[in-house]
Amino acid sequence: MARVQWASRIGFVLAAAGSAVGLGNIWKFPYIAGVNGGGAFVLIYLVSIALIGFPIMIAELLLGRGTQSSPVMAFSKMAGEESNWKAVGWIGVATGFIILSYYSVVAGWSLNYVLMSICDFTNDKSPEQINSLFDTLSASGGINIFWHSIFMLITIGIVIGGVRKGIEKWSKILMPVLFVILVVLVVRSIFMPGFMQGIEFVFAPDLSALTAAGVLEAVGHAFFTLSLGMGAMLTYGSYLSKKEDLVKASVVVCSLDTLIALMACLIIFPIVFSFGFAPNAGPGLAFKTIPVVFSQIIGGSLLSILFFLLLAFAALTSAISLLEVVTAHFIDSLGWTRKKAALITGSLIFMFGIPSALSGSKWIFSEWEDLFTKNFFDTMDYLATNWMLPLGGLLMAIYVGWFAKKATIRAEFTQGSKYGSLFGAWLFVLRFIVPITMVVVLLYKVGILQVGPES
Numbered sequence: 001m002a003r004v005q006w007a008s009r010i011g012f013v014l015a016a017a018g019s020a021v022g023l024g025n026i027w028k029f030p031y032i033a034g035v036n037g038g039g040a041f042v043l044i045y046l047v048s049i050a051l052i053g054f055p056i057m058i059a060e061l062l063l064g065r066g067t068q069s070s071p072v073m074a075f076s077k078m079a080g081e082e083s084n085w086k087a088v089g090w091i092g093v094a095t096g097f098i099i100l101s102y103y104s105v106v107a108g109w110s111l112n113y114v115l116m117s118i119c120d121f122t123n124d125k126s127p128e129q130i131n132s133l134f135d136t137l138s139a140s141g142g143i144n145i146f147w148h149s150i151f152m153l154i155t156i157g158i159v160i161g162g163v164r165k166g167i168e169k170w171s172k173i174l175m176p177v178l179f180v181i182l183v184v185l186v187v188r189s190i191f192m193p194g195f196m197q198g199i200e201f202v203f204a205p206d207l208s209a210l211t212a213a214g215v216l217e218a219v220g221h222a223f224f225t226l227s228l229g230m231g232a233m234l235t236y237g238s239y240l241s242k243k244e245d246l247v248k249a250s251v252v253v254c255s256l257d258t259l260i261a262l263m264a265c266l267i268i269f270p271i272v273f274s275f276g277f278a279p280n281a282g283p284g285l286a287f288k289t290i291p292v293v294f295s296q297i298i299g300g301s302l303l304s305i306l307f308f309l310l311l312a313f314a315a316l317t318s319a320i321s322l323l324e325v326v327t328a329h330f331i332d333s334l335g336w337t338r339k340k341a342a343l344i345t346g347s348l349i350f351m352f353g354i355p356s357a358l359s360g361s362k363w364i365f366s367e368w369e370d371l372f373t374k375n376f377f378d379t380m381d382y383l384a385t386n387w388m389l390p391l392g393g394l395l396m397a398i399y400v401g402w403f404a405k406k407a408t409i410r411a412e413f414t415q416g417s418k419y420g421s422l423f424g425a426w427l428f429v430l431r432f433i434v435p436i437t438m439v440v441v442l443l444y445k446v447g448i449l450q451v452g453p454e455s
């Protein structure tokens with residue numbers, strides 16, 4: 001039976017961009033850029049996207065389209081039934097499972113903030129009171145589980161709809177809305193007194209602000225923000241027609257993702273500077289600082305509703321790609337129906353997310369924190385983003401660069417592409433630049449390489 005395909009090119013592009021554009025762009029990127037000093041970090045991040053993210057994105061789409069399969073089956077078709085490379089596919093499915101479990105909790109916070117904004121929650125509150133609302137929320141296990149379940153239900157519902165009538169249809173609705181909201185908010189920021197200061201913070205690199213940890217974080221974030229390293233793009237690529245140009249598609253998706261991350265910074269930093277807040281507030285930047293600022297400007301409660309809707313929509317199109325990887329795996333390998341696969345895996349992911357939803361309540365799972373120094377939520381995020389994604393991406397690059405049949409790879413790369421002549425350059429980057437950089441990054445993380453006494 002022929003595999004389902006995207007109904008249109010724009011549908012695929014919006015679905016893939018929808019996967020890439022998520023909490024990583026709007027919540028995480030501004031705060032890690034802020035913590036790491038702004039411009040110089042942004043520069044390293046842009047280089048990582050171009051030099052590492054972009055080539056791996058082509059490799060993933062290529063593996064998916066070439067095999068017409070989700071990650072595990074893709075490796076077993078390419079490398080052989082018995083091959084150990086199948087483990088890369090398994091790591092991918094496991095990573096998707098883990099990421100979605102806590103991602104949905106953060107997405108749930110956005111839903112809660114949409115509702116709070118509709119109720120004009122900042123009315124008559126001091127900045128301290130507004131800030132403490134976030135701490136109260138993250139400590140309220142029951143509320144977190146409630147929103148986590150709502151978000152998972154919506155995600156499961158869309159994935160059950162299928163590639164065309166679920167994922168593609170919703171991406172085509174949500175992504176344009178997301179973009180319009182972004183533009184409205186950027187335009188509002190342009191009129192803030194701190195706009196130039198914000199621009200400068202994001203675009204003027206101050207190399208002295210850069211630390212080795214910042215560089216590592218930038219490279220790691222390139223994977224997360226482009227949805228690479230676990231087979232999400234691979235799975236979306238498996239629904240692509242042979243007529244499509246993989247190189248061009250990758251350029252478009254990487255550019256859109258980067259554009260939106262930068263726009264998020266242009267929304268957040270001008271507002272932050274206009275009110276004299278610190279750009280390095282950390283994870284609370286979107287949930288604590290931004291609401292305080294909105295409480296002080298005219299029309300702020302409307303802007304606040306828009307901002308948190310933006311976060312929720314961005315999270316939703318990403319979450320469906322995470323669930324799709326796990327779902328497609330069970331459809332492809334066990335022959336389950338889509339409905340059964342999405343319901344069962346989605347429910348398991350929901351349950352696995354419960355400890356993350358409870359992580360802010362200090363009295364639950366405190367033994368976990370004693371044992372691993374991080375709460376459950378942070379442990380999962382750390383494990384997936386810092387280790388599993390880079391490792392998965394590295395192994396995929398090594399496989400495509402060194403182990404797969406070159407003729408097969410070349411044929412799939414040039415198939416439908418105007419940029420076939422770039423094959424040699426791409427393969428070179430995938431063989432040398434990507435593995436060397438990634439190995440260095442991983443060695444630093446393990447602590448085998450060291451930067452200086454204090455890092």
Ligand code: TRP
Nearest residue numbers: 020022023024224225227232318
């Ligand atoms: N890219 C999304 C973000 O920036 C998150 C995401 C969706 C993801 N699918 C993924 C991350 C697959 C890694 C792998 O928020």
